Amino acid sequence: MTTLTGVDVFDVRFPTSLSLDGSDAMNKDADYSAAYVVLRTDDDLRGYGFTFTIGRGNDVVTEMSRQRALPLIGRDVDEIVGDLGRVYRELASDSQLRWLGPEKGVEHLALAAVMNAVWDMAARRAGKPLWRLLADMTPEELVDVADLRYLSDALTREEALQILTDMAPTRAARIAELEHRGGYPCYTTSAGWLGYTDDKLRRLLQESVDEGYRHLKLKVGADLEDDIRRCGIAREVIGWDAHLMIDANQVWDVPQAIEWVNRLAEFKPLWIEEPTSPDDVLGHAAVRRAVAPIGVATGEHGMNRVLFKQMFQAEAIDYCQLDSARLASINEILAVYLMARKFDVPVCPHAGGVGLCELVQHLSIFDFVAVSGSLEGRVTEYVDHLHEHFTDPCIVVDGNYVLPSLPGYSAEMHAESIAEFSFPAGGYWATTRSGERPLESAGAGAQA
């Protein structure tokens, strides 16, 4: 028997705000960070997982992750990985922690971090990359792990099972198709951060086109004249055959979103991303009706499956951008994929940050293989940042995520990276002058 003997959690922060990487109209000084969870066992097996934040408060998420993981200690690993629905429901139903959301914010981010580590451990235990672990599960097994609570008015268990059953016989063919075409298609946001100069924007867009990207995204929403100029530069560089997406990062009220997006319509954006509050289902539906044929995309701040259910029911979005570290891992993500399939909305996961690209490649591959069966209208985000900190970084070639082959969820960071960027005692932060960087914070790594 292998026993889960302990949990280490780390507050890891990267000083990305120094270069304005990640700058947008809402988030001007993001320090990409991870509340990073390591599940230890009494043999060589480990489970690695994290959630993503942008700096201050990551210590609080780290401590909440520790508390979320405590009930796992002392358990038989095979019992845990043998019933990943049960362990999820047990952790999610801690009523005292649930009160702090429920199912949203820090307590939910922490559940994501812990369950991401549990799924990584399960995939390592099986000796498979996570996408293949999922692709090897039966429809019944997948439905059993999916969190369908509060969804039955939109998707019943029987409907979920039917979707998966219909796709099961042709899974192998779609895996072969992905391998043959070189992976799962992605797009890049690396060029379009708001803090970049016009020259840097132009140069990075050209580089992205040269690398084979056909979908490119710009940040907008701070200043309309700037946006018009920057979208014009983008179309000059990428032409009119490639797709241009724009992303406002929640800065607008609904009427303002409609007016602003229609002012940018001449640049024929494929979608407007996060036009307003991520909680505003009815607001997104109103924007969508008013800016068509420009699509509406949101989801990176989509707090849980109940929000996505309503986005689908209200026909509020054209693209579902679920987040692998904000939803509570595979259990909740699977429910969103199944609803998206029923409501015929393509899922184009949010990525970037730190480690999100490593996670979402598994999700997108699994979606194509076992749920949607389609690549049409689907393209997964890719940002070329911070991959060097991971032991099994994602590989993108010609605008495609190459299928991961190593066991796990690709979530493990190098020990050196953790030592250097742990906050506030890691090598980088300890030698940075206080006052320049995130506000003083009481948190650090914790161990249980």
Add this chain to the structure above:
Amino acid sequence: MTTLTGVDVFDVRFPTSLSLDGSDAMNKDADYSAAYVVLRTDDDLRGYGFTFTIGRGNDVVTEMSRQRALPLIGRDVDEIVGDLGRVYRELASDSQLRWLGPEKGVEHLALAAVMNAVWDMAARRAGKPLWRLLADMTPEELVDVADLRYLSDALTREEALQILTDMAPTRAARIAELEHRGGYPCYTTSAGWLGYTDDKLRRLLQESVDEGYRHLKLKVGADLEDDIRRCGIAREVIGWDAHLMIDANQVWDVPQAIEWVNRLAEFKPLWIEEPTSPDDVLGHAAVRRAVAPIGVATGEHGMNRVLFKQMFQAEAIDYCQLDSARLASINEILAVYLMARKFDVPVCPHAGGVGLCELVQHLSIFDFVAVSGSLEGRVTEYVDHLHEHFTDPCIVVDGNYVLPSLPGYSAEMHAESIAEFSFPAGGYWATTRSGERPLESAGAGAQA
């Protein structure tokens, strides 16, 4: 000049789970807790505020509250209380902390705790109870402090101003009316907790009727036959002229809620509270259509004003039960009251827990005086727990909250209570055997 010199935050937990006070179908073992904030100045002035949780994780909320309050240190108190909209927007717009919600969960609870303390300090500085501080503000001043972001498709600034301006000339008459009638009407939940026996239920209901209550609430949702029996007992005791409310604390999916509530329709409940996920706007609307004339009530887990906006837009609720410690204090609560007035939905605030009754009495009085101008369909929750820990506890006589008269937001706890119930080092917890009580936790009071 008076300077804000420091912030003390305390993780205060009361062992309410021992008596099953607060037990319901979702929350079986609540230890009512507060993340309690004290703003210190260089003279005698203090500001006290808190948010409410039910046990584990309160340490994390406490630490987040400390971080939320840090930007206040060193400021001129009169500058803070002179522009309570600006200080709110400054704290709320910390983009790194905002990412952890946004505007929901722990980071938002912490903003509520801090801004509650700021409002308490402002009322003390003015020498007025909070409700009167608000009632003495002009319509323009009130609109300036209200957080109307993301709301303009439902309520414009001009509409908000018009509502307040229309009611301003008659404010004094309504204050006199409340004083004359003995206060603001309330109802009690003290009788109906799910963990109580039938005999205790019967006895407590009778006591409540004898004390003058005309609205009484039962917890339901764990077992239908139990609910039928308990509702029958309730009607036997309170008769058919008094109002019976039922509260499911989010246990149902939408179809199940509709079926279950209709099975209890014979007991003619005034409302069904929290029939499903608090995030499910469209689900509440569906339940409301299907169980009328039984009303639908929700809001104690209503995460922010954007959720309430949609509840109003979708005609999803008959009663708005906003929470004084989950919404980000007066700034956000005021926006919800103004929308409720426009959409003609009565606000019946959630209370109970620890200290929530102390806060909501101020809100309800202000609502009547300056916003709604009506008591019709309005009744504020009251639970007879834990008031002894407050220096200015609410006073309920004949089913009415008596108007508070001391300066502040009634949020200050006795120093002895904090010393006894601080977790884990306070007198009570230090002498309780470990293992019996909340899971081990790293948090405690913190100081900045």
